[in-house]
Amino acid sequence: MTQSPAVDTAETVEGGRVAEAASAPLDGPPVIRTQGLTKRFAGGQLAVDGLDLTVPRGSVFGFLGPNGSGKTTTIRMLMGLIAPTSGVATVLGAPMPQSVAGVLPRVGALIEGPALYGYLSGRDNLIRYDSADPTSDPRTRKERVTRALERVGLAAAAGKKARAYSLGMKQRLGLAAALLQPRELLVLDEPTNGLDPQGMREIRALVREVAAEGTTVFLSSHLLDEIEQVCTHAAVMSKGRLVVQGTVGELAARAQGRLVVRTADTEAALKVLTEHRVAGLRVGEGRVDGEWAALDEQALPGLCAALVEAGVRVRGFGIERGTLEDAFVALTGEGFDVAG
Numbered sequence: 001m002t003q004s005p006a007v008d009t010a011e012t013v014e015g016g017r018v019a020e021a022a023s024a025p026l027d028g029p030p031v032i033r034t035q036g037l038t039k040r041f042a043g044g045q046l047a048v049d050g051l052d053l054t055v056p057r058g059s060v061f062g063f064l065g066p067n068g069s070g071k072t073t074t075i076r077m078l079m080g081l082i083a084p085t086s087g088v089a090t091v092l093g094a095p096m097p098q099s100v101a102g103v104l105p106r107v108g109a110l111i112e113g114p115a116l117y118g119y120l121s122g123r124d125n126l127i128r129y130d131s132a133d134p135t136s137d138p139r140t141r142k143e144r145v146t147r148a149l150e151r152v153g154l155a156a157a158a159g160k161k162a163r164a165y166s167l168g169m170k171q172r173l174g175l176a177a178a179l180l181q182p183r184e185l186l187v188l189d190e191p192t193n194g195l196d197p198q199g200m201r202e203i204r205a206l207v208r209e210v211a212a213e214g215t216t217v218f219l220s221s222h223l224l225d226e227i228e229q230v231c232t233h234a235a236v237m238s239k240g241r242l243v244v245q246g247t248v249g250e251l252a253a254r255a256q257g258r259l260v261v262r263t264a265d266t267e268a269a270l271k272v273l274t275e276h277r278v279a280g281l282r283v284g285e286g287r288v289d290g291e292w293a294a295l296d297e298q299a300l301p302g303l304c305a306a307l308v309e310a311g312v313r314v315r316g317f318g319i320e321r322g323t324l325e326d327a328f329v330a331l332t333g334e335g336f337d338v339a340g
């Protein structure tokens, strides 16, 4: 696939080297920055390999990658839960894990499912969680708990014991815990895991709302469309390494749209498109597609007419938009495993 000029602003990793970016930084120093961050587990597993990540303040940053690509391990290092084997992680300007005590009160986090007391109600779980936070004000606790339950859509189920909650409700309760106080940074590991489509929409709306209030949101996901819907920026991981990072617009621009002709007469269509110098032609079941970026939009009606004149029975003719998934496949040469 050819690259459009727009993608040159994305920070790209090729052959293990980072080409520094002019990637639209938002205000101030980055909220998260890692340099050469690496984690090799005792068993020898290299889970994160030389990661250079820059999360701009005010962004909704999607940390994207198939299962097992190193997202959770990275988040655990950022939150000081495990120490890196080598490299540096800085969160809100302070090195981790050394600055855990100063940094974590400024961060709301939902990692690997919330730790809940099953015998307590949702509301009592939040009260207990908030009481354990030395920075929280007991005088406003009740209102803050009520507000957090409302925000995540759990007000009606607040009195139910947490063990009776579905996975999605537990996930919401964990999110409510992260929202008990205003935070500079919200870190969410797969926040829509276990939610139905409506629940996913609600959580995404909540993420946008929190971001609009000025909180930087860092969320991991293996769902490409989720990243496209809520994030301003994204980084793509594959096998512990950073593939690319930049704004979502820059990343999606890597996936150019394709000209698609739907017809049973694929051979005849291929001939006409070749004559018209359409590059990157591929023939599929009942369709021929090619790169369209180099074509002039003005040329499309003429191209369609030429197909018809050549006797091609055209059932469909148009441009299909490229997706982040196309970009991922183009960048890694792999399919994106969305299982799990």
Ligand SMILES: Nc1ncnc2c1ncn2[C@@H]1O[C@H](COP(=O)(O)OP(=O)(O)OP(=O)(O)O)[C@@H](O)[C@H]1O
Residues within 6 Å of the ligand: 041, 042, 043, 045, 046, 047, 065, 066, 067, 068, 069, 070, 071, 072, 073, 074, 222
């Ligand atoms: N404690 C551990 N000990 C050994 N290997 C581990 C450990 N934790 C994770 N790994 C391995 O490190 C790799 C990265 O795992 P990680 O959980 O960070 O990926 P992920 O992208 O978050 O995937 P998922 O979405 O499935 O959680 C995997 O191969 C995993 O098996």
